[in-house]
Amino acid sequence: MTTDLTTDHTRATADGAHTHGAPGVGVVPEASRASRFASFDLAEFPAVTGAEEEWRFSPVDRLQHLISGAATGAVSVDVTPAQGVTVTVTDRDGASTPGVAGVPNDQLAATAWIAAAQRTQVTVGAEVETDAETTVVVRGEAGAPAASAHLLLTAEHHSKALVVIDHVGGGELAQTVEIDVHDGAHLTVVSIQDWDRGAVHGSSHRARLGRDATLKHIVVSLGGDVVRVTVDGEFTQPGSSLESLGLYYADAGQHLEHRLFVDHAVPRCTSRVTYKGALQGESARSVWIGDVLIRKAAEGTDTYELNRNLVLTPGARADSVPNLEIETGEIEGAGHASATGRFDDEQLFYLKARGIPEDVARRLVVRGFFAELIQQIGVPAVEDRLQTAIEAELELTGL
């Protein structure tokens, strides 16, 4: 086995809107992701101050209902299952509901856990293979009491399926999405945050992968005022693979935050994290945190994480913090890259020098920025939808 540590900072651009690695002033640095507190019971967490590593970038005031346990309302959850996929809705029992994947590790995840009254379980039966989409529509209502929801997605052994979770409407939602991928299963999960403006959404996605399991996890955040999605991936058996993709487009006044944690605790697993975001408009804000932990036992790990941000107009701000912890030298590869840039004047000049008008050139560059990521999604219906969404975003600034 080779030791091949690559840390690619070469393409990270120096930019005021970019932080890298070390926490800022006045922040309590965390020793290791491994030591972060986790519990199913919100009562065991201290109250959020806003200075904590996991909250320092978030608009805590606007998330108040979702981190204090107050989110006891409900949203509508409609599932249209593909053939071979079953849906069951069961009542929950607050903090003592048994968890399937991971443990809440911040107050929002714990609120979602204690406050949801029901669990919607979507199960792909063993050896069921389907290209058809299972659709979960989560609809919130503006002005309704803050709500919690719990979704459990289970892919039984050697199954293959696609689940698209569509978040629409308004209101405030604290959410748990547990994803349990059994041995040899291939599951694609797409979570689209297509909220109306005004919506506030915090979601804890926790995935658990069995032996030789594959999870493609895709997060798309477009709408809402505040969206904060944490994605925790945990490998429990060797040979599995996690591909984590994300796309976000923050407009004026929006806060879109994505926090990834990949826990390599067992040997020979692969993870690829690729998130790309564009920002436009006054105080458009994005936060990306990518924590990868390679524990002592995780020999043969292969991991790479990348975040790129394209700041389209002045007044927007992107924070990007990749963080790689490696406890064993016996790995295949580990690297990360993070960059935040503005429109590249030389690219625009090149395109314009071929007669292409400025607005068309800018569109080409933005489409190009997302093109590769969209191609990686591999689900035509979702790809088409994203293309359309990006065109709509481009219309917004008159680009």
Add this chain to the structure above:
Amino acid sequence: MATLEIKNLHVSIAIADGLKPILRGVDLTVRSGETHAIMGPNGSGKSTLAYTIAGHPRYEVTEGEILLDGENVLEMSVDERARAGMFLAMQYPVEVPGVTVSNFLRTAKTAIDGKAPALRTWTGEVRTAMDALRMDPEFATRNVNEGFSGGEKKRHEILQMELLRPQIAVLDETDSGLDVDALRIVSEGVNRLKGNSEVGVLLITHYTRILQYIKPDFVHVFVAGRIAEQGGPELADRLEAEGYDRFLASAV
């Protein structure tokens, strides 16, 4: 018929402590069908002239004018200049991630012509032009200049020139970094356009090698931001033999 007139052109670039003058009074006229070669030492301002004609924002014109058929080019935006019929093959073509060559070419053609090219003939036209430049069809699906070798980037510049059919083409060191075969292939591309259009060519080069393929009507020696001497093709041979010393001494 088109005429590009450069009159008493002075250009500066913005540096930390003010403006740095680069071009110091360039006079040059390029007409349809003519080929002008510009030769001169490193740093003499050849690329500055090329970029200024194309309208790169880094270069500030402090005096003089550039006219295309009497129209003030300096008042046109970069894309307007291209649509007016000017083309710059760049010394260092730029990578544009995520934008495929085929999409880029179609978008540029649409912009230049004011309407989308007829799909059926266009695809064939692109294919033929790529074949002639010995570019693998696979390049059409690659991102613009991304991972292209130096020589591939230059062929891609000439491909664009052939497809966009400008009235005046400025080629900034298109021959640099080309092996003998590529030099011939690229030169044939330029000659094809010269043969089937009235393009006027301003060819910036360090070597007489390319001038054996692309015959210049005029040769200009560029030194310290201005044209120090002009003549016919024989001047290029003299430069090759004698170098620029004679001009450098008098420029100081």
